[in-house]
Amino acid sequence: MNEEEKYLFDLNGYLVVKAVLASDEIDLCNQSIDQHGEQIRERIDELSLSGDSESLKGVTGRGDLGGMLGWEKPWSQPFQELLAHPKIVPYLNEILGVGFRMDHNPGLITMRKGAEGHVFHGSSGPGFDPNQYYIFKNGKMHCGLTVVAWQLSDVNPNDGGLCLIPGSHKCNFPCPQPMKHYQKHQEHIRQITCKAGDVVIFTEAVTHGTLPWKANHHRRSLLFRYSPGNLAYAGSYHPSWPESYLQDLTVEQLSVLEPPYHTRLNRPILDNQGKKIS
Numbered sequence: 113m114n115e116e117e118k119y120l121f122d123l124n125g126y127l128v129v130k131a132v133l134a135s136d137e138i139d140l141c142n143q144s145i146d147q148h149g150e151q152i153r154e155r156i157d158e159l160s161l162s163g164d165s166e167s168l169k170g171v172t173g174r175g176d177l178g179g180m181l182g183w184e185k186p187w188s189q190p191f192q193e194l195l196a197h198p199k200i201v202p203y204l205n206e207i208l209g210v211g212f213r214m215d216h217n218p219g220l221i222t223m224r225k226g227a228e229g230h231v232f233h234g235s236s237g238p239g240f241d242p243n244q245y246y247i248f249k250n251g252k253m254h255c256g257l258t259v260v261a262w263q264l265s266d267v268n269p270n271d272g273g274l275c276l277i278p279g280s281h282k283c284n285f286p287c288p289q290p291m292k293h294y295q296k297h298q299e300h301i302r303q304i305t306c307k308a309g310d311v312v313i314f315t316e317a318v319t320h321g322t323l324p325w326k327a328n329h330h331r332r333s334l335l336f337r338y339s340p341g342n343l344a345y346a347g348s349y350h351p352s353w354p355e356s357y358l359q360d361l362t363v364e365q366l367s368v369l370e371p372p373y374h375t376r377l378n379r380p381i382l383d384n385q386g387k388k389i390s
């Protein structure tokens with residue numbers, strides 16, 4: 113993570129890393145998802161995410177799909193490759209610290225034309241959330257839960273999808289409710305545009321949400337969430353990750369599935385080339 117990227121992440125609470133995946137890697141992920149397309153569940157009725165916001169409502173809900181790390185071979189393989197991807201490890205080493213770990217089960221967000229948005233949320237002020245935070249101390253960023261969102265389709269201006277309030281990870285005051293509903297101060301809210309193969313990294317402390325999807329093509333954003341090595345938000349690792357997740361993983365991939373504990377206690381650590389060094 114170079115100095116410019118650190119500046120931008122500290123400034124905005126997110127960073128877009130361009131062209132991490134090549135087109136054949138994107139295709140493999142999309143083929144695996146297509147193979148499991150019947151498992152996508154659209155969040156309607158009580159699972160709706162748009163609250164009572166007129167600006168976020170849609171004709172259907174967001175599609176969710178999980179469990180890809182446990183899919184039968186070869187379908188799980190493209191997702192295993194993302195677990196400790198050498199192009200992303202250096203960012204997580206900087207943002208979360210060495211020894212970072214995967215926190216939640218990964219999940220795909222899909223949206224078809226007309227899919228509703230998601231009320232904005234985030235964990236900056238006024239209270240302190242010890243699981244999802246952004247702190248700058250001793251010349252260094254320290255983050256709790258952090259999202260790595262792998263883009264498997266393009267997101268163009270005005271398509272909708274992920275949006276953020278840049279800088280809000282450092283906010284001290286609560287986000288006004290009308291802003292969380294995309295009904296006020298829209299000029300301070302940024303829709304994140306990107307190409308398939310890009311990765312958006314953002315801290316859960318930044319106020320973020322989803323705008324209704326307006327494009328003809330489907331949105332596909334694959335979310336891996338990570339925490340520092342000493343911390344767990346979700347209990348997905350407990351009592352253990354499913355056995356099906358662990359098949360044929362490299363030592364590096366297994367390292368990020370370690371439960372939370374101190375790095376001092378022989379926690380495996382990856383260097384900035386994504387190789388296990390201890």
Ligand SMILES: O=C(O)CCC(=O)C(=O)O
Pocket residue numbers: 221230261273274275320321322333
């Ligand atoms: O649409 C997005 O990428 C944001 C998703 C999100 O914030 C969530 O699922 O909590």
